[in-house]
Amino acid sequence: MPGGLVALLDDVSIIARAAAASVDDIGVAASRAGTKTAGVVIDDAAVTPSYVTGLSPARELPIIWNITKGSLKNKLIILLPGALLLSWLLPSAIIFILMLGGGYLSYEGAEKVMEKLGSEKHGLTVDDEIADPVAFEKQRVAGAIRTDLILSAEIMAITLNEVASEDFIVRAGVLAIVGIAVTLFVYGAVALIVKLDDIGLHLREKSSELAQTFGQFLVTSVPYLLTTLSFVGTIAMLWVGGGIILHSLHELGLHGPSDWAHGVQHMVEGVTGGLSGILGWTTYAGLSALAGLGLGFVLAIVIHNVFKIGKTHGHG
Template identity: 45%
Template sequence: MPSGLMALLDDVAAIAKLAASSIDDVAGATGKASAKAAGVVIDDAAVTPRYVTGLSPARELPVIAKIARGSLKNKLLFILPGAMALSAFAPWALTPLLMIGGSYLCFEAAEKVAESFLPHHDAGGEAQQFSDPAELEEASVSGAIRTDFILSAEIMAIALGTLSGEPLLDQAIALLAVAVVITAGVYGVVGLIVKMDDIGLKMASGGSGARRALGRGLVHAMPRILAVMGPVGTAAMLWVGGGILVHGMEHFHITALPHAIHAIAESAGRAAPFAQGAVEWIVSAGASAILGLAVGAVIVAAVIGIGRLRGKSAH
């Protein structure tokens, strides 16, 4: 009987170790997948605050909460099942789909670059089209959720691409964790950004001198932070989109450009041995961003050309 009990305890210990190992594997896969999707996450966080422009301050956080719920619904009810079906039945299609998504990222980023030099529609004017605040809020939420669906699909596809060697159940759990963590992180940051000026005003209205100074600093800093977020998000999209295309080329044995990028990055790293890894990453990311901008510019030019041929505005 004692030997039977010891055997049972050994089995329980083995199962516990296996479970712990699986949890570690899933946690590692989740972290890796989230890191790979960082560029799109940054852009998501940069894009969303514009959807609360024109709304009353009291409605900003409730609207962000509505968008976050819609985002989580997009990921869990539509994108996650589609991603798992793709992984189970057509894993060969993942790289081409990732390259299509990467090209779309490059297109979006190149379009934003073009808009900084060309006349374009003023998003703030949209608020003037609605006399009813509830109607404006509903339109803002609907528009944000539609945009989020595209960005969420890109995030989940990139995350799935990093999990291709994992068991199917681990992929599903990791993607579920990515969906929840990224949604909470993005919209938590968005909520903080949107209300930061209000927090600064409250701090500046009373308390110690240091508290008031910090509050005034927040109020003055927020316009600069919001101004920087857009270009940072665009650069991140170019880096991620271009990187996806480079990896896709390697997958299909189109190696001339990827090898050239790796060689340039390694040479730059050897020239700066005190920070070799960081320099190699910066050069590689920069080269990927340049490729992304070039690909995106070609797509933008094609879209504009098609629009003109159809006699429509290219916007």
């Protein structure tokens, strides 16, 4: 019996060490994959406030919570099992999923630019007369969750691409950690952003002059912040979408567009000295955004004028 107990404890210690190693591997891989998804996360955080802008302040947090729940379902129930199954059965398809997502982001970004330039808007916005606020809110939430599904698919595909060589447990753990962490970060930030004006109003009622001044600053600056986020969200959509397309084409053997963009980036880096890193990155990001804008224009024209699709969006 003592010998059996010692053997059992030895087996348990081996299993525990293996589990600890897997947890460590998951943590390292999740950190590595998380940095690669930064562009899409910025896009998600910048775009989402537009879905509650202009609606009743009392409904802002419930709407964000509903979108958060939809996002977690997207990542953990739909995308995580699908990504693991895909990595097992057809890993070569991941790049094409990335390209589909890149095309969608380019289309969404280009459509926003077209609307700003005076093109017809597609779907109700907060500027229109809303006959049924409940139905409109559901439409906005559904639109946000639909866009989140695309962005989440990009996040999961990028993450999966980073850990493709890891074993199944590590892949599953990394996808779950990145999915949950990104969701909590994005929608926590969004909840804070849309409530900054309420925080400002509360601070204005305080006796402290400093608190009143800061509260007034928040109230005054929030509209400008939301406008800036809308602009940043559009640019991020085009940058991320175009960048994914350029990178994916390079992976598929069509090197020209990506090599040209990187060539311009290196040329800028070569003549800008100490600012070469920032200006080089900005150059490539800008060229990626232009590529996304061009692709998005083409897709928008085809979708709206050829297939006559375009009455399903609920952007603000």
